[in-house]
Amino acid sequence: MKISREIKTAVLVLSGIALFIYLFSYLKGEDLFTDKQTYYTEFDYNALSMSSPVTIRGNKVGKIEDIRYDFETGKTRVSFSVNPQLEFSKNSTIRLYETGLMGGNALAIIRANDKDIAKPGDYIPSEVQPGLVTTLKNNFSGISTDLDSAIRSADTLMTSINAMVVDESAGSLKKTIAELNETLKSFKNLSNSIQEVIATNDEKIASVLDNFDKTSKDLSELSKEIKEAGLTETIDNLNKTLVNAQEMLSAIDNNEGTIGKLLNDDSLYNNLEAASKEMELLLLDIKLHPARYRRILSKKEIPYQAPAKEQKN
Incomplete structure (x- = not known):
């Protein structure tokens, strides 16, 4: 049977469209050939994106399917899907948490210890875990106040030290520093003198050390003889x-x-x-x-x- 050119063209076009749809879904993180189960939860605000993952104990088990604003309740309704092999309780908690310092959020399934298994389409309660950036943002006002107080205290201290240095009275710090400098110079001269004395009497010092070494050896031998006697x-x-x-x-x-x-x-x-x-x-x-x-x-x-x-x- 001979297939006409028109049929071949139509099959080719339909195959291209199907391939395009599959690739587009794949790039979005969807697998058309994998079964999935969809659940729902709600948040007071939206901090997610369609590419945000769903994890359990740090392992990715699903993804965000849809994010919509509910005009009646004023909350963000999120639908997500997980692998059908995963079973968790209906009383579990969906936690919104930050994935890193550079931003980005994800959902985590916090399992409950009961046997009331959730079914596709069930509503799962949610909670928000404050992240590091959020905590710093909330406490930045207090941190800035404390930092301003610390800077003011440091400025006062530096002003007081400056006044002590500039003071020209008899007991001023400048005079004390000058006397300390003279004392250090005296110590330096004394050190040089001691070095000269040591260099001059190097042979005598060496002889004294040798005599001391000999005396210690004699005492050692004497103690040995006394012990043997x-x-x-x-x-x-x-x-x-x-x-x-x-x-x-x-x-x-x-x-x-x-x-x-x-x-x-x-x-x-x-x-x-x-x-x-x-x-x-x-x-x-x-x-x-x-x-x-x-x-x-x-x-x-x-x-x-x-x-x-x-x-x-």
Whole structure:
């Protein structure tokens, strides 16, 4: 069957028109071959465009289909479509939020935790999330007031500092700065003098450091020799001896043992003193009456007679 030229031309024209419609829809973000479900929401003002996306947790799941002004309610009615695979509750919230500092808004689906699944054509409540630019815009008046106050305070401070610097009185800041400059110059001269002294006596300083190094080495060797000689053990033994001596002195002080009783008991001293006196009298009596003690060798008892001094007493 032979197709006429007119039929071929008509098919070609219709194909071009269909391709143009598809490309135009594709550029608008619409896919003619994809099923979609449309929902509705409302806002007090319009901050969206036909290319604004619909997201859930940051992922694009749909787009704005239509934006219209409702003359009865005075609100902006927005219809949007999402992927049919997405299911969300009818009690969810459609949030209008800013996508960046350079402008641009989008819709986000904030899911509710219930099983009342929304159906195409349902109305979903909305809310507006204030963005950074909006917040700065609302607070700009307060920020500008605070900034103006800070600038005025800074100007007052600079005026006061200027007055202090310009003051030519005896205690002025300018005189203080000059004295500080002279002090710094003195420190600089002192530093130069110290550097000259160090440079002049460099060899002597090096010799002193060498001697100190040698002395420290000798002390180290001496301490090593003392350690090897067993000085630590000697000190430990001396410490033990001192502890024993302290315990012995403590026992003597507490009347423990013979020495403690001899040193601390007064009766022994009194007895020794009495015995000493009696011994003194005995020796005196022997010296004065030696014949009296002959009875020790004699069988006849000789009676005792007190000395003449004792008889008079």
